[in-house]
Amino acid sequence: MVYCSEANPELFNPQLVTSSSALDASAKQIYNRLLGFDDLSGQLVPELAEHWRVSEDGRHYHFTLRKGVWFQTSERFSPSRPFNADDVLFSFQRITQVNHPYHGVGGGQYPFFQNIELTENLAAIRKLDDYQVEFELRRPDATFLTNIATDFAVILSAEYGKQLSEEGEMSLIDHQPIGTGPFQLVDYKKNRFVRYRRHPEYFRGPAAMEQLIFDITPNATGRMIKLIGGDCDVAALPQVGQLSLLQEYDDLKLEAQPSFNVAYWAFNTQKPPFDQLPVRRALAMAVDRQKILKAVYHNTAARGEGLLPPISWAYQQGHSSLPYNPELARTLLAQEGLAGMSLEIWAPPIGRSYNPNAIKTAELIQQDLAAIGVKVTIKSYDWSLFTSMLRQAEHDSVLLGWNADNTDPDNFFTPILSCSGLVSGTNHARWCNSEFDALLQRARTNEDRAMRRIQYQQLEQHLVQQVPLLPLAHATRTLGRMRHLEGPILTTVGGIQFGLVKRVD
Structure with a gap:
């Protein structure tokens, strides 16, 4: 079986990484x-x-x-x-x-x-x-x-x-x-492929597929062409505009899964002027998130009112968030003496499951900010270089997201916004707030789910008030696949799996 993946894995040990490319290539396969x-x-x-x-x-x-x-x-x-x-x-x-x-x-x-x-x-x-x-x-x-x-x-x-x-x-x-998983790594050639063979002694029984290949294809159109042409059996991250194309071919189908994820625009809160709350509020209020949902997600995603997606048990219906108010945004920047300011938005060059087109998202935000007199420069780099440069924390702001690894709400807040996330490098807002961290710690140690739900709602309100980042969307995870394959690939949380997939006539 051939899977057209979107990026190179940095390595093959999930203990050391957070990128979905490395997790997909190792966690549930090996x-x-x-x-x-x-x-x-x-x-x-x-x-x-x-x-x-x-x-x-x-x-x-x-x-x-x-x-x-x-x-x-x-x-x-x-x-x-x-x-x-x-x-x-x-x-x-x-x-x-x-x-x-x-x-x-x-x-x-x-x-x-x-x-x-x-x-x-x-x-x-x-x-x-x-x-x-x-x-x-x-x-x-x-x-x-x-x-x-x-x-x-x-x-x-x-x-x-x-x-x-x-x-x-x-x-x-x-x-x-x-590892003990269903597939054993055989070979890896950067920018080309990852090759596996099935583990014959797998405790749940050998996988139906004798071989598994990740064909590394960063371009979404290239992945779709290979899927249509039969060069791959499964294609990662089809662009939203390509979903209808899958329906035109009898031998192809779409697999979709509501997912625990969030796409966001994070400010580097340790870098002036983004260390000033009025500036962050102004920039966030200038962004029309509904336009992003329509143009980037084609209305297949839920609007990001907070970090938690609607399928989370701690999600609050009717959660209040920052309004879209470009006039107030312009006024706030003028009051701070920053009318006509400039900033950079870093955007990853490849689609991710939480954001199929970060470059397009950046361009839409660029248009919105231009309307209030803010000049935006969009920066994008090769994925490996992009992640390396993020660790140096020189960005003004960055478009990223998070795929939760389990269903607990803590898995959103702790990696993305805690002080420990700042140390480990997953807190790209560079935000460390003692009051927020204390509430997060109380929620983590509380065994009462009803009380925890209230505490996570309080954390969401804290996020709205302090604006270290602006939640944009909660995406539906999708992939294109051949109809002759049977068995789930996408999972509710975490990465993808191929151990249960088999061919059928």
Whole structure:
């Protein structure tokens, strides 16, 4: 099976990344986690852990591991034993223990886990026996189980890690990966392809497809041409204007999935004049989000009133947000002595599931701001360079978004706007607010869902008042696929999967 993907994966270990390209190429193809999410309901389900229980004080999590699970075999490595508790400890201790031999490999940055402050809150991981492990937290965390079910919390092979250490090739653990998932990485050529073969000992049974290929095709039109021509079986991120084209071919169909995502325009709040609230409010009120929904999403997305999408259990119907008011925006800038100001908008060069055309979005915002006398320059770079430059935090503003990794509302607020997200590099608004962080911490430790819902609504109001970013839209995830394929590819949360796909006559 050939999947026309949109970008190169930086590497093949989800622990180290946040980009959807790297997650799609690795998380559900190569690896498993202790827990997962049901594809339809989003509820927690067993993966490498068969059972789990939580202590009454909410600080101890006991997992019973699945027996008879084998890691993949490659030309370099053959496992001598099945998966066990040593692999769980190895995987999480690499993240949380700075003196772990593998902690610094690949740069020592674990963005998702830094966002959720796992190192600070994890008191210990204990191996009780080969198939029993216990996590002890310093304080209760209502998000812990959903966080370790995300695409980032993959289980690595401790035995493979030991072998690479002895060979002096530790970095290969992230580039020539070994996991327990349905597919084994065979080869990767940047800008060309990623090639996999099925894992014959996969614990859920071998995948129907013997081979899986990611054909790296950044251009959306190029992906659609390959799909129509039969050069690929599945195409990522069809442009909204191409959706009707799929209906003209009997052998093609559209797969769509309401998704936990948000597209936003973030201001660099540590860079003048965007450190001034009136300036951020003015710029945000000058943007006509309905026009973006029509021109970029063709009315297939929900307007971004806040970070949380309508399918979130903490979403509030009728949530108040900044109005579209260009006249007031012009007045606010004049009061700040910034009439006629200039700014840059950085926009990624490729479509993402949360924003199919960031360049077009930037052009629409450019038009809106020109109407109030603001000159906008749009900057775009190759995706790899774009993400690298973002880490240097030199942008005025940037169009980005977030695909949530689980159904908990914390997975929106903590990565995008917390102080820990600033440290880990996922908070592109560069915004750190102690009051916001304190409320976020209370919501994370609260076990009462009704109270948590109120707290997340308060966080949404805080966002409206402080405007570190402007939510734009919540997109429906789509892909084009051949009709002869059966089985889900898109998931409610997280990346894509091909382990359940098969050909039918």
